Amino acid sequence: MHHIHTHYDNLQLTQNATDAEIRQAYRRLSKKYHPDLSDDPDAHRIMQIVNRAYEVLSNPQSRAEHDKWITMQYLQQQQTVVQAQSITYYDTEENEEPHYPQPKRQTHHAYQTDYFSTHQQHQSSYKRILMGLLAISVVLFGLVIWQGWGWLQKTQLLSLIFHDNVPTQQVNVTENGEFAPTSNENESYTRPNTAPNGNPFPEDSNYVEGYPVISGMGNGKLVIENVRNSSDVFAQLYEKNSPQPIRTFFILERDQMTLNQLDAGEYFVRYYQLDNGEYLDSESISLVRNQSATIYLQRGKAPQNNP
Numbered sequence: 001m002h003h004i005h006t007h008y009d010n011l012q013l014t015q016n017a018t019d020a021e022i023r024q025a026y027r028r029l030s031k032k033y034h035p036d037l038s039d040d041p042d043a044h045r046i047m048q049i050v051n052r053a054y055e056v057l058s059n060p061q062s063r064a065e066h067d068k069w070i071t072m073q074y075l076q077q078q079q080t081v082v083q084a085q086s087i088t089y090y091d092t093e094e095n096e097e098p099h100y101p102q103p104k105r106q107t108h109h110a111y112q113t114d115y116f117s118t119h120q121q122h123q124s125s126y127k128r129i130l131m132g133l134l135a136i137s138v139v140l141f142g143l144v145i146w147q148g149w150g151w152l153q154k155t156q157l158l159s160l161i162f163h164d165n166v167p168t169q170q171v172n173v174t175e176n177g178e179f180a181p182t183s184n185e186n187e188s189y190t191r192p193n194t195a196p197n198g199n200p201f202p203e204d205s206n207y208v209e210g211y212p213v214i215s216g217m218g219n220g221k222l223v224i225e226n227v228r229n230s231s232d233v234f235a236q237l238y239e240k241n242s243p244q245p246i247r248t249f250f251i252l253e254r255d256q257m258t259l260n261q262l263d264a265g266e267y268f269v270r271y272y273q274l275d276n277g278e279y280l281d282s283e284s285i286s287l288v289r290n291q292s293a294t295i296y297l298q299r300g301k302a303p304q305n306n307p
Contacts, residue, residue, distance in 0.1 A: 004077075008057070010049050010050060029046075030047070030050065035217075044217060052246075055246075056244060061197065061210070066244065069243060195208045204255075205257040211248035212246075213247060215260075218289050219290045220262040220264060220290060220293075221293075222237070222259045222285075222293055224256060224257050225295065225296050226256055226297045228299075229253055229254070230275070230299060231253050231274055231299060232251065232275065234274060235249055235271035235297070236249075236269070237269055238267065240265070240266040240267065253275075266284050266286050267285060269297065
């Protein structure tokens with residue numbers, strides 16, 4: 001089972017590091033790799049990685065989410081190892097004929113001995129095959145139970161976050177704390193008054209309290225335009241191929257918001273339509289260093305008429 005590279009590795013720490021150790025590691029690496037203090041040509045890139053790791057691990061909520069992600073990765077590895085081991089009971093290659101030594105002189109007693117020996121070998125092979133199939137069945141059954149339990153936990157978590165304001169089958173919450181609604185046209189929808197972390201939405205377009213605001217070393221800007229949308233949105237900015245959101249914010253309908261201090265890269269917005277419960281992803285866009293770009297949010301379907 002190979003090692004999963006995490007934010008702890010980027011700060012040269014173990015997963016059980018204390019808050020004080022995290023701050024100490026960040027100060028030490030900042031002195032070593034800050035572009036103003038280091039001649040290393042990779043100092044800027046390394047410092048971006050260090051900043052990102054510190055932003056995640058210094059916040060209790062984002063650190064807990066990162067720890068869950070690490071646990072999930074190791075569980076998947078363990079399942080892969082068990083499945084690989086379960087097929088090692090076969091000790092002959094496919095289409096290979098078993099070899100039975102033929103004595104030069106074979107009496108009736110010798111023939112009986114050879115027959116029973118061969119019969120026992122076949123029985124032993126059948127037992128190994130059955131054991132292998134049984135092991136695979138146990139692994140698959142455990143995987144089904146584990147996935148079903150994970151779905152149940154997410155459904156129960158939703159009811160705790162929104163109390164009784166949202167139907168249980170209408171919206172789920174992912175590991176990163178964002179909304180993930182399920183489609184059910186026959187149930188009415190009630191708009192939530194708070195974000196998944198329990199904090200109320202701001203009165204104007206702004207960041208939602210309680211979520212980390214991760215800044216880069218660059219001066220790139222992203223304008224998140226909700227002008228064409230007739231719904232307020234709860235949104236999170238992601239860098240492509242990264243599981244952790246770097247900005248979490250709220251934008252009023254027919255409004256927009258500018259996100260500053262972003263590094264060059266490819267970004268997209270995952271947003272939740274507060275008026276009808278839609279869960280959408282924007283198009284991804286490439287941000288050039290020290291330049292600005294715009295991401296447009298649009299409604300995915302017509303608004304519902306709730307009683």
